[in-house]
Amino acid sequence: MKGQQPKISYFEKWVDPVAIERIAADGSVSLLCQRYDDPEAVNRAALDQAHGYQIAPRVELHSPWFADADLIARHPDLLAICSTGSGYDVIDVDACTASGIIVCNQAGANAQAVAEHAVAMMLALSKRLVATDRAVRRPEQVERFGYPGEDLYEKTVGIIGLGHIGRRIAEICRHGFNMRVLAHDPYLSNDEIEARGATACDLDRVLAESDFVSVNCPRTSETMGMFDASAFGRMKPTAHFINTARGGIHDEDDLTAALSARTIAGAGLDVFLQEPPAHDHPLLSHDNVIANPHIAGLTHESLYKMSLSAAEQWIAIFRGEIPQRLINPEVWPAYCERFEQAFGFRPENLKN
Template structure:
């Protein structure tokens, strides 16, 4: 009996070759590798035939290959798209849902990497590691008494969002450094936040009480520009701001202004609205800002797990199983109809715990 072939396309490469190795074990899944250098119309012709599209990271993505409304309209056979990591800002979730397309992310696959990077930024700022290192390399002499930092033990961290990554940050901060952990997350109850190791508060209280404010929420219409001057002015004098989430949540010019004025002590920023940021970006002009080029989730271990997670979900999804990281569960009834129409069998119903 001829296998019912399910077709999945991706551009250039996976984050780790383990994904292709895993999918090679599914003879009914056919992978199509596209190149950003290929003619646009040729790539569009391939995508029009696809059941699945594995979207590249925002930093790698080129041309008209975001999973936006235009691409979705041009791909009538598309059943599902997946993001590379936990974020799915390169995917128009609402347009996919309207079209009956399932969207998956790789939530939790890089939580250890991002949580550790967050702690690295906190320690580097509070211990003045980057400033001292730069001084030793560039100055004739460094006054070590001018480089006195602060302990983070016993201080308070406020988490804006406490999903997979925020939960891990909470665990490390409370258990390793004895920190008090506050969290603002409108989608979780106080009991759920407490189970994740924090005390639920509103954003205003979190900003007012925290020695470190760390952002771990997705970028959305709700969070875009949320961290602006008004928010920074509510923070403690001497507090630090950390963002390893997504560019656009922070109004970067506002953050640069409050750092210049000494409203807060400094910042650790891994994500920017435009990546990489230009060399003359305002935030790159301060010694008390540590910036990294969106690498918090890029460890060898995390990249391998993100790729493996995506492969596991493609196998599950195209076998009719409910994938573990379905971002739009409300799409499932229409998705199931389209899936059955194209592939000849109906996927399993959505568990009530996922809906």
């Protein structure tokens, strides 16, 4: 019905209540809070009323509420789906585009938090902080000269994906440790990579020359399994692998084998294919692995920023404005037709 108030559905809670406060203060959008424990029919009925779906992160998201082709087909009035953070692998973007639905993320809102976490893993691995902490806790005396570390100063970092997070890692490494920064990002020109403070390289060169390889790209069909036995075999035996992006970009069996064979020196992993990983996961048995439960982007500051940016973006969407973090701009003409049918006015023209 034209002229109706837009409605946004979300499950359980936002990662910071500032989003709900901001949307309530604006008053132009209604919120539908759903509960995973409610009957599926109740949740389906609520989602049928929604024009927007604020989807939860993968770890907290329950089936069948992933934004896959089935959900999209079942709820044809949805106009927009937004992710909690920069990742949007819980959303079938192609299915959304085919149905005239825009997809947005919160890219940049947690960049500082994730970048700091990636560099913290580099420091922890190079200084052997986890291995020595474990050693001190054991009953036998620690031979401290058995744990020499390394400096980050003037080492080489290779960054896979030079977006908001990768660019910030480059800045911290370059200015804080005088590191040489190499980057591989096929979606940026060499000039753009240089402007972001890195040397543009192909993947082979990044792997061959880097002391630390940091993964900061989305998980897509192109990047799934990108770091396999071949990739690890092209790294220095003294190099460390860092992934704060998404599980599945590295093959966990191949990484385990590379660590066991000392093909590489260590790994810092904030992400796994199944999260959280099982307690007996082979990677967790290695002293040269730092494992975290996908928390790199979860600081008080970043949760606030992600929630506020999501709220502001939702308000802008239903004002008919172009969202700042639009993932599938090719859908805009079809989306505008659907938006006008729902609300009686047409969104802005997409700028080239």
